[in-house]
Amino acid sequence: xxxxxxxxxxxxxxxxxxxxxxxxxxxxxxxxxxxxxxxxxxxxxxxxxxxxxxxxxxxxxxxxxxxxxxxxxxxxxxxxxxxxxxxxxxxxxxxxxxxxxxxxxxxxxxxxxxxxxxxxxxxxxxxxxxxxxxxxxxxxxxxxxxxxxxxxxxxxxxxxxxxxxxxxxxxxxxxxxxxxxxxxxxxxxxxxxxxxxxxxxxxxxxxxxxxxxxxxxxxxxxxxxxxxxxxxxxxxxxxxxxxxxxxxxxxxxxxxxxxxxxxxxxxxxxxxxxxxxxxxxxxxxxxxxxxxxxxxxxxxxxxxxxxxxxxxxxxxxxxxxxxxxxxxxxxxxxxxxxxxxxxxxx
Amino acid sequence: xxxxxxxxxxxxxxxxxxxxxxxxxxxxxxxxxxxxxxxxxxxxxxxxxxxxxxxxxxxxxxxxxxxxxxxxxxxxxxxxxxxxxxxxxxxxxxxxxxxxxxxxxxxxxxxxxxxxxxxxxxxxxxxxxxxxxxxxxxxxxxxxxxxxxxxxxxxxxxxxxxxxxxxxxxxxxxxxxxxxxxxxxxxxxxxxxxxxxxxxxxxxxxxxxxxxxxxxxxxxxxxxxxxxxxxxxxxxxxxxxxxxxxxxxxxxxxxxxxxxxxxxxxxxxxxxxxxxxxxxxxxxxxxxxxxxxxxxxxxxxxxxxxxxxxxxxxxxxxxxxxxxxxxxx
Numbered sequence: 305x306x307x308x309x310x311x312x313x314x315x316x317x318x319x320x321x322x323x324x325x326x327x328x329x330x331x332x333x334x335x336x337x338x339x340x341x342x343x344x345x346x347x348x349x350x351x352x353x354x355x356x357x358x359x360x361x362x363x364x365x366x367x368x369x370x371x372x373x374x375x376x377x378x379x380x381x382x383x384x385x386x387x388x389x390x391x392x393x394x395x396x397x398x399x400x401x402x403x404x405x406x407x408x409x410x411x412x413x414x415x416x417x418x419x420x421x422x423x424x425x426x427x428x429x430x431x432x433x434x435x436x437x438x439x440x441x442x443x444x445x446x447x448x449x450x451x452x453x454x455x456x457x458x459x460x461x462x463x464x465x466x467x468x469x470x471x472x473x474x475x476x477x478x479x480x481x482x483x484x485x486x487x488x489x490x491x492x493x494x495x496x497x498x499x500x501x502x503x504x505x506x507x508x509x510x511x512x513x514x515x516x517x518x519x520x521x522x523x524x525x526x527x528x529x530x531x532x533x534x535x536x537x538x539x540x541x542x543x544x545x546x547x548x549x550x551x552x553x554x555x556x557x558x559x560x561x562x563x564x565x566x567x568x569x570x571x572x573x574x575x576x577x578x579x580x581x582x583x584x585x586x587x588x589x590x591x592x593x594x595x596x597x598x599x600x601x602x603x604x605x606x607x608x609x610x611x612x613x614x615x616x617x618x619x620x621x622x623x624x625x626x627x628x629x630x631x632x633x634x635x636x637x638x639x640x641x642x643x644x645x646x647x648x649x650x
Numbered sequence: 651x652x653x654x655x656x657x658x659x660x661x662x663x664x665x666x667x668x669x670x671x672x673x674x675x676x677x678x679x680x681x682x683x684x685x686x687x688x689x690x691x692x693x694x695x696x697x698x699x700x701x702x703x704x705x706x707x708x709x710x711x712x713x714x715x716x717x718x719x720x721x722x723x724x725x726x727x728x729x730x731x732x733x734x735x736x737x738x739x740x741x742x743x744x745x746x747x748x749x750x751x752x753x754x755x756x757x758x759x760x761x762x763x764x765x766x767x768x769x770x771x772x773x774x775x776x777x778x779x780x781x782x783x784x785x786x787x788x789x790x791x792x793x794x795x796x797x798x799x800x801x802x803x804x805x806x807x808x809x810x811x812x813x814x815x816x817x818x819x820x821x822x823x824x825x826x827x828x829x830x831x832x833x834x835x836x837x838x839x840x841x842x843x844x845x846x847x848x849x850x851x852x853x854x855x856x857x858x859x860x861x862x863x864x865x866x867x868x869x870x871x872x873x874x875x876x877x878x879x880x881x882x883x884x885x886x887x888x889x890x891x892x893x894x895x896x897x898x899x900x901x902x903x904x905x906x907x908x909x910x911x912x913x914x915x916x917x918x919x920x921x922x923x924x925x926x927x928x929x930x931x932x933x934x935x936x937x938x939x940x941x942x943x944x945x946x947x948x949x950x951x952x953x954x955x956x957x958x959x960x961x962x963x964x965x966x967x968x969x970x971x972x973x974x975x976x977x978x979x
Binding site for chain 1: 712715716717718719736737740741743745747748749750751752753754755756760764765767768769770812815
């Protein structure tokens with residue numbers, strides 16, 4: 305059944321359209337950056353955007369930062385929200401079930417197909433953005449890459465004013481910095497970081513979210529050490545970041561898939577999942593909701609940036625993995641309980 | 651109820667039952683979509699499940715297939731309880747439920763291939779799978795269909811495609827919900843011939859329809875459902891039994907009326923309906939011949955299925971007629 309679901313996924317034009325669009329956004333941004341050579345001040349705009357001018361081989365990381373807040377969750381929610389509800393609305397669900405396909409097997413196959421889609425989408429984004437980045441900005445020599453990052457930070461450290469500036473990522477930012485970057489991780493995910501590419505907002509006028517995002521991005525970039533990042537090291541960090549982004553998206557997929565078993569409207573399931581994410585973003589940036597913040601699905605979304613710290617800062621990454629695992633397990637159990645006992649009347 | 655019992659007795663005597671339900675009830679809220687139904691479908695039968703729209707036919711079909719769970723009552727299909735062991739019986743059942751469905755962006759052939767591949771893992775060989783798909787496409791008259799996506803199919807073609815899907819595993823039992831919906835008269839006849847052919851080869855056919863003529867033309871047994879209740883279940887021949895009246899066609903109806911007197915119950919042009927029990931001569935046919943009244947035709951009057959059904963059922967639940975006869979809206 306898993307094979308059948310994968311064939312369905314692959315033969316669906318929408319799948320490729322979604323992946324194409326996901327790859328297109330970073331490419332468009334790259335073209336603008338490459339033609340104008342106007343980089344956003346480090347820390348402003350999506351993470352890594354200022355660093356890629358020096359080395360295109362970092363562009364996959366910048367591309368992840370671009371698609372993670374909005375595009376990727378939407379694509380995942382569309383595919384996962386459609387998984388069961390789409391079959392239901394089309395009427396094909398009843399024919400699958402009387403074939404017979406056991407309901408549990410169908411749900412597992414759907415989940416696997418969604419996971420494959422997420423992995424494929426992230427790989428496609430990283431792959432195309434690597435090609436685009438290297439083509440437009442040059443591969444940069446691995447040493448140059450690493451040297452470039454602190455340089456940029458150094459240039460702009462004073463300008464940004466907030467200057468987390470620490471060369472020691474874990475200890476440097478200190479308590480307050482950790483706190484604000486925590487809030488930032490979801491603030492940026494909250495959909496603003498893509499929109500504020502190139503936006504010239506002062507600290508005072510910036511809304512809480514962009515500011516937080518900026519701090520987070522800046523701290524992540526500026527905290528890179530000056531030691532050499534070998535190509536394998538860079539590749540490993542990128543893979544880690546991609547893996548973490550995939551896991552973050554699994555939480556979205558689980559929400560959408562669960563809702564998909566509740567309704568015969570794919571749109572309803574998709575929008576429901578997005579509504580849950582937006583709610584989570586809002587609450588994460590709300591101090592008054594601090595008591596629930598650690599359990600919100602988007603809380604650790606930006607923790608993948610920690611893969612580019614030296615040494616890799618694992619606390620938030622680990623917390624994020626556990627949190628997403630919890631969401632996936634609980635929601636998939638709920639989806640299973642609902643789907644296996646419900647009347648299929650569509 | 652008594653009709654149902656009679657059917658059960660007559661059919662269990664000769665055949666095993668492939669579908670049997672006991673006091674089957676499905677409630678949605680307070681409304682009973684299926685209400686206390688005892689259904690009996692004998693092996694080898696062509697069973698017509700007849701009822702107006704909204705009378706619970708589709709809910710019944712869905713319960714038989716384990717798609718919808720009963721509120722109360724028991725279901726046995728092919729000797730096994732449903733839904734508890736439905737996964738064991740479904741591989742032997744071909745089904746169409748409430749119209750065909752397919753992935754609109756794929757061709758009919760690809761759709762069938764996917765459906766086939768979703769099935770029980772008996773035979774993973776690619777070539778045999780392709781052969782199976784071609785075979786059922788041929789059977790339903792879609793053998794020459796090209797690579798157009800199903801989106802562009804007519805309703806009739808989709809219906810044929812759905813039927814092809816139901817035939818994929820050479821099922822022992824076909825459960826078909828309104829299978830000729832959307833077909834032209836030619837297509838309806840083709841499907842009917844196909845079902846009779848399959849039935850002759852041993853497949854039991856359970857078919858639901860709101861079309862009397864379809865069931866009358868195809869089925870050996872009939873169950874009539876009205877507002878969720880099974881109001882009649884019997885062999886079609888028994889339902890369409892003689893009324894005890896004679897149909898007499900004569901070029902000289904005046905003479906016939908004079909001869910038969912009060913026995914003429916109705917007169918319609920040259921055709922007389924003669925009821926020998928209400929008086930008049932006991933053997934009207936012989937009487938007419940002896941008196942020299944010319945006869946063109948002489949036949950037993952049989953009940954039509956329509957008369958029986960109309961007498962047993964109310965208006966369909968999609969009717970918006972108020973009891974007084976005026977339209978509600």
